[in-house]
Amino acid sequence: MVVGTMNEEQVDLLFHAMADTTRRDIVNRTMTEDYSVSALARCYTMSFAAVQKHVAVLERAGFVTKHPNGREQLVRANPGTVRTAHGLLEELEELWRDRIDRMGEILAEPETGEAE
Amino acid sequence: MTVTNVHKDAESLTLTITAEFEASASRVWQLWEDPRQLERWWGPPTYPATFVDHDLTPGGDVTYYMTGPEGDQPRGWWRVVKVDKPHSLEFEDGFADKDGKPIDDMPTIKISVSIDEVDSGRTRMVIEDRFTSLEAMEQLVEMGMEEGMTLALGQIDELLAEDVRPGLSA
Numbered sequence: 001m002v003v004g005t006m007n008e009e010q011v012d013l014l015f016h017a018m019a020d021t022t023r024r025d026i027v028n029r030t031m032t033e034d035y036s037v038s039a040l041a042r043c044y045t046m047s048f049a050a051v052q053k054h055v056a057v058l059e060r061a062g063f064v065t066k067h068p069n070g071r072e073q074l075v076r077a078n079p080g081t082v083r084t085a086h087g088l089l090e091e092l093e094e095l096w097r098d099r100i101d102r103m104g105e106i107l108a109e110p111e112t113g114e115a116e
Numbered sequence: 117m118t119v120t121n122v123h124k125d126a127e128s129l130t131l132t133i134t135a136e137f138e139a140s141a142s143r144v145w146q147l148w149e150d151p152r153q154l155e156r157w158w159g160p161p162t163y164p165a166t167f168v169d170h171d172l173t174p175g176g177d178v179t180y181y182m183t184g185p186e187g188d189q190p191r192g193w194w195r196v197v198k199v200d201k202p203h204s205l206e207f208e209d210g211f212a213d214k215d216g217k218p219i220d221d222m223p224t225i226k227i228s229v230s231i232d233e234v235d236s237g238r239t240r241m242v243i244e245d246r247f248t249s250l251e252a253m254e255q256l257v258e259m260g261m262e263e264g265m266t267l268a269l270g271q272i273d274e275l276l277a278e279d280v281r282p283g284l285s286a
Contacts, residue, residue, distance in 0.1 A: 023127040061250050063127055085126035085250055091257040092131050093122055096243060100135045102157035103147050104118045107139045 022046070022054050027063055027077045034067065034074035120240075129247040136240050141233035144241055145202030148172070148229065155180070163190075168216070172199055178207070179216045193218050198228075205229040223252025 022044060029035055029043070041051040055075055058064045062081040066073040121134040137144055147153050151167035159165035163182040170178050178194035191212035198206040210224035226246040233239045247253040 024125060027127045058127065061127075061129070081250065082126050085129060085253070086124060088250070088253045088257050089124035089126060089129075089131050092245060092253070093124065093133065096131070096133045096245070097119055098160060099157050100118050100133070100241075103135075103144075104137060106147060106153060106156055107137050107143065 022051075023058055023063075026051075026054060026058060026075070027082060030064055030075050030077040031079065031082075034069070034076050036069070036072040036074055038072075040075060129250065129253055131245040132242065133245075134240060134242045136234070136238060138237060139239055140237055141231050141239045142202045144231050144239045148205055149201070165192075172196055172205070174199055179212065181216075191216055203231055205231075223248060223255050225252075225256065 025043070026035075026040060029040070037052055037055055038048065040055065041048040044051055055064065055066075059066060059075075062078055063085075064075050064077050066075055068074075118135045118137060119133060120136050121132075123132040124130075125132070147157065149172055151170040154170070155165045155167050158167075158180070159182045163184050165180050165182045167178065167180045172178070174196055176196040178196065179191070180193070181189045181191045183189050191214070192209060193212045193216065194207040194209050195218075196205075196207045198204065206226075206228040208224050209227055211219050211222040213219050225248075226244075228244045228246075230242045231239060232242075247256070
């Protein structure tokens with residue numbers, strides 16, 4: 001194995017593979033209650049650094065905000081952003097539904113040129 | 117209905133949509149592999165797509181433009197990441213300038229497609245769209261809206277009325 005881009009890519013892939021459930025869970029938890037990053041880290045089997053990274057991604061995307069509380073930073077979900085994201089995903093869903101409908105129409109056409 | 121499942125993951129900006137077709141995996145693959153078939157479904161009827169380059173190999177480039185009702189021609193590109201014919205395809209989709217060169221500060225989408233013949237002649241296709249940021253998603257929806265808004269209801273009739281020209285890809 002070559003150490004370099006390939007490895008970074010793999011790390012990135014792993015990170016993304018885990019991203020869906022962890023980030024969703026972080027947002028869900030902080031929707032009803034503020035959590036410090038260390039409190040969040042205790043909820044998962046992954047490292048503190050990994051949880052911190054997920055929080056940073058969520059913060060950059062506007063899904064959560066951090067609020068100082070003594071020496072700690074409390075993480076709080078931003079419901080507005082979550083709603084916006086859902087709305088946008090709905091639009092994109094429509095786009096793909098239309099595409100899939102068109103695909104279905106093409107597939108429904110009689111095929112004469114090929115024998116499977 | 118062809119679409120069997122939709123999963124929207126707001127937090128990771130991911131849309132996963134599953135569809136099933138009464139067709140073989142290789143037939144479904146043709147919809148991606150054959151540019152002439154691809155351009156019949158990629159763009160909405162009001163913004164039909166024309167594919168210029170179509171190199172469906174890892175690292176390969178696909179370039180296309182869409183033609184709007186006013187004659188405007190937004191351009192796009194794919195950068196092919198992975199290809200496993202006829203099972204999976206992974207690419208990045210983005211916007212290009214007038215010369216077809218990728219515009220770096222425009223958002224891109226990571227799209228992965230998996231095609232799986234679940235039964236003889238019945239194929240499941242899963243498409244995952246992953247966005248880089250909420251802004252990227254917003255921008256894409258805005259552009260997509262413009263392109264899709266005027267979608268004519270007659271599109272299906274038009275498709276059905278078209279001449280069938282099979283055998284475009286061997």
